[in-house]
Amino acid sequence: MKVELRKHISEILLSLQIPISFEVYNCNNEVLPKWTEQLQLTHEFLVCCEKTAEIKKLQSFLGKPIFEIENHIYWFDGNRTVAIGLAEIEILPERTEKKIDCLKTRTALPAWLDDFIFDHLNAEYAPDFKTFGYNLDSTKEDNLKYLGTYFPRSYAESFCIFDNIFQNMNYQNTLSENKSLNILSVGCGTGGDLIGLLTIVEKYCHNVSEIKIWAIDGNEEALEIFENIIRQFRFQTSKIIELHVIKNIFPSILDVDLQQIKEYTFDFILSFKMICEIILSGAGSNDNSYFDFVMKFTPLLSSKGLCLLLDVTTKAEHNNSFNPILMNWQVNQALLKLEIFQTLLPLPCNFYEQVCMEQCFTQQKFQVSHKQKTNDISKVCYRVIGRVEFINRLVSRRKNVKYILQTDKQNMTTAFCPHSIGEIIMDGYKLIN
Ligand SMILES: C[S@@+](CC[C@H](N)C(=O)[O-])C[C@H]1O[C@@H](n2cnc3c(N)ncnc32)[C@H](O)[C@@H]1O
Numbered sequence: 001m002k003v004e005l006r007k008h009i010s011e012i013l014l015s016l017q018i019p020i021s022f023e024v025y026n027c028n029n030e031v032l033p034k035w036t037e038q039l040q041l042t043h044e045f046l047v048c049c050e051k052t053a054e055i056k057k058l059q060s061f062l063g064k065p066i067f068e069i070e071n072h073i074y075w076f077d078g079n080r081t082v083a084i085g086l087a088e089i090e091i092l093p094e095r096t097e098k099k100i101d102c103l104k105t106r107t108a109l110p111a112w113l114d115d116f117i118f119d120h121l122n123a124e125y126a127p128d129f130k131t132f133g134y135n136l137d138s139t140k141e142d143n144l145k146y147l148g149t150y151f152p153r154s155y156a157e158s159f160c161i162f163d164n165i166f167q168n169m170n171y172q173n174t175l176s177e178n179k180s181l182n183i184l185s186v187g188c189g190t191g192g193d194l195i196g197l198l199t200i201v202e203k204y205c206h207n208v209s210e211i212k213i214w215a216i217d218g219n220e221e222a223l224e225i226f227e228n229i230i231r232q233f234r235f236q237t238s239k240i241i242e243l244h245v246i247k248n249i250f251p252s253i254l255d256v257d258l259q260q261i262k263e264y265t266f267d268f269i270l271s272f273k274m275i276c277e278i279i280l281s282g283a284g285s286n287d288n289s290y291f292d293f294v295m296k297f298t299p300l301l302s303s304k305g306l307c308l309l310l311d312v313t314t315k316a317e318h319n320n321s322f323n324p325i326l327m328n329w330q331v332n333q334a335l336l337k338l339e340i341f342q343t344l345l346p347l348p349c350n351f352y353e354q355v356c357m358e359q360c361f362t363q364q365k366f367q368v369s370h371k372q373k374t375n376d377i378s379k380v381c382y383r384v385i386g387r388v389e390f391i392n393r394l395v396s397r398r399k400n401v402k403y404i405l406q407t408d409k410q411n412m413t414t415a416f417c418p419h420s421i422g423e424i425i426m427d428g429y430k431l432i433n
Contacts, residue, residue, distance in 0.1 A: 158196025187274020
């Protein structure tokens with residue numbers, strides 16, 4: 001592992017033309033240099049180099065933070081040895097836990113959707129994270145298994161996240177001025193994320209009479225299923241649904257063809273569990289895809305638009321970093337460049353993203369029930385992003401608050417954003433009025 005890591009770093013330095021020497025230490029069993037005594041060792045490997053002026057270039061290529069100390073720069077690699085990327089982990093007394101007002105993360109498929117996908121389309125609940133780790137080439141049969149297993153999960157995640165956002169009165173009032181909404185989904189697949197959002201729009205946006213959807217994906221079978229579901233959704237709503245399906249296979253985010261959407265702005269941009277597949281298929285060449293996505297798509301948001309970027313919390317085999325760590329780091333880097341955009345959720349990212357240098361593993365659990373499974377659990381990481389001016393109208397900053405970013409009921413641990421310090425404990429995922 002250390003040998004491979006050395007080779008990998010040599011190749012990176014060579015290709016970036018940064019001629020510096022470096023050393024890799026296994027933090028678990030090697031003697032480390034004296035200056036590392038002041039560091040918190042968070043991972044299996046510590047990589048140190050002499051100082052270089054090319055830190056930014058190297059940092060953006062590696063997709064992880066590089067730190068400076070004395071005459072050295074260093075970063076961590078390999079598996080995490082400190083539990084997760086959040087500095088503070090605590091066991092909360094049950095009494096405190098009960099008092100925290102948390103995001104609602106459990107829902108069920110609406111009856112019409114449950115009936116339609118299982119009884120009419122013949123979806124099947126058949127979890128298999130290996131097969132469904134990559135879906136671009138899925139057959140019709142695979143897509144029906146995806147529909148019965150992962151579609152409901154995406155539905156629930158989207159439904160719960162937007163249900164909370166729409167309860168913010170400033171958001172609801174601003175959006176209710178709209179008669180028409182534009183929605184873009186990149187990597188929509190069978191469209192669980194879109195149907196979750198449409199169900200929320202139906203619940204809250206009574207003034208909206210027209211919804212235009214642009215749905216991009218490379219898998220024709222999945223798009224066909226999605227079109228079928230939209231046809232059925234039209235019976236559930238009085239709104240006009242205009243659907244533009246765009247079949248596009250893109251080798252990387254930079255290659256997504258914007259020709260058909262470039263004259264529009266969007267009130268919602270969704271991308272659920274697609275970037276993990278782009279990273280996987282790139283075998284190293286697409287590792288910066290969260291950064292690329294934010295740079296390419298957030299400028300397409302309308303003045304009150306929100307982009308929900310969501311992914312699974314696993315990692316690609318070729319990459320040492322888990323998706324949430326890549327997502328959080330790269331979104332922060334992109335937003336430093338795109339100054340007029342900001343994170344809305346998780347809330348601590350809204351407050352601290354400009355100064356955050358953490359390798360932050362965030363994870364939220366959702367549960368969905370349907371005909372073939374009760375309380376099926378999914379684990380995801382996500383960021384909601386919008387224009388600074390608009391986001392500022394939705395968030396009020398509170399003092400003395402410590403934000404929860406991950407709860408593990410099984411191990412009875414709670415992890416907090418290390419930047420948030422205070423006595424009041426709040427859920428980092430729950431937007432409040
Ligand atoms: C895990 S599925 C997610 C689908 C949907 N967003 C959801 O949450 O249920 C990922 C989708 O990304 C699409 N995808 C992956 N790589 C792609 C590529 N290179 N070009 C176009 N689509 C791609 C797949 O076809 C698949 O439908």
